[in-house]
Amino acid sequence: MKLKDKVAIVTGAGSGIGAETARRMAREGAKVYCADIRAEAAEKTAKEIGGDAKSLELDVTSSSAIAAAVERISREAGRIDILVNNAGITIVGSIMDLSEEQWDRELDINLKSIFLMSRAVWPQMAGQGGGVILNTASIAGITAIPADAAYCASKAGVVMLTKCMAVDGARSGIRVNCVCPGFIDTPMIHGYFNDQPDPAAARDYAVRLHPLGRLGRPDDIADAFVHLATDDAKWVTGTAHVVDGGLLAGLPG
Ligand SMILES: NC(=O)c1ccc[n+]([C@@H]2O[C@H](COP(=O)([O-])OP(=O)(O)OC[C@H]3O[C@@H](n4cnc5c(N)ncnc54)[C@H](O)[C@@H]3O)[C@@H](O)[C@H]2O)c1
Secondary structure, eight states, rough: OOOOOOEEEEEETTSSHHHHHHHHHHHHHOEEEEEEHHHHHHHHHHHHHOOTEEEOOOTTHHHHHHHHHHHHHHHHHHOOEEEEEOOOOOOOOOOTTTTHHHHHHIIIIIIIIIHHHHHHHHHHHHHHOOOOEEOOOOGGGGOOOTHHHHHHHHHHHHHHHHHHHHHHHHGEEEEEEEEESSBBHHHHHHHHHSOOOOOOHOOOOOHHHHSSSBBBOOHHHHHHHHHHHHHGGGTTSSOOOOEEETGGGGGOO
């Protein structure tokens, strides 16, 4: 077990990539706090995992709620070794389609939350001699997706914030990396397809974009997070690790 006795917080753990990451980290021996704005979804994941896993109702855009949660975890568990900033949303639209409120909401949940969560755990991690912060970015942080402007901008911000935190955290033993998934089969991507004029065609098109011939699964991303959290990645920091079935490598054949 590669994460034995580690204490981990996973946000957006009520669904998709976050739920699978929480499960896999727990399987490697971590005590996982499953955080989500939807309390019952967080509880479901924690219950499924069983053992030491705990659920946490948390809105990652609320600095006061974050402060209370981190204080509780530090008190209860005595340390915080891993933070997975994974909660996210997508609101489809070009800049001409999006309202200012939608832009702010997407940037707050996808990007500002990482600033808020990371700085809340930072003193605990630095004080205990180090830790690992992992962020869910996206291939959309590297290449533009049509009619997804706020999402792409937020994820490009996640890639750069990852690098900034890696550089700033290195001396305190805090490693920071992000994963850039391709299209992953989760409720989020179902919503994205349903917002397209022809959802079935949008799904087929997305599958064809991946040379490996299928959409990704939550475990494809969770495996990358587990690797980056362990000592197998002890000299890895500041990376944007692409896990995309080959999507960014080139045009599909
Ligand atoms: N599915 C994909 O194709 C894909 C691709 C690249 C990146 N991502 C990223 O992966 C991450 C997880 O997405 P997913 O596909 O598993 O989606 P999902 O919708 O299945 O899960 C997202 C979870 O985040 C939670 N959440 C939303 N707002 C929150 C808030 N304010 N506070 C706390 N929790 C909140 C939701 O309740 C939900 O449980 C997101 O950051 C997403 O942008 C997804």
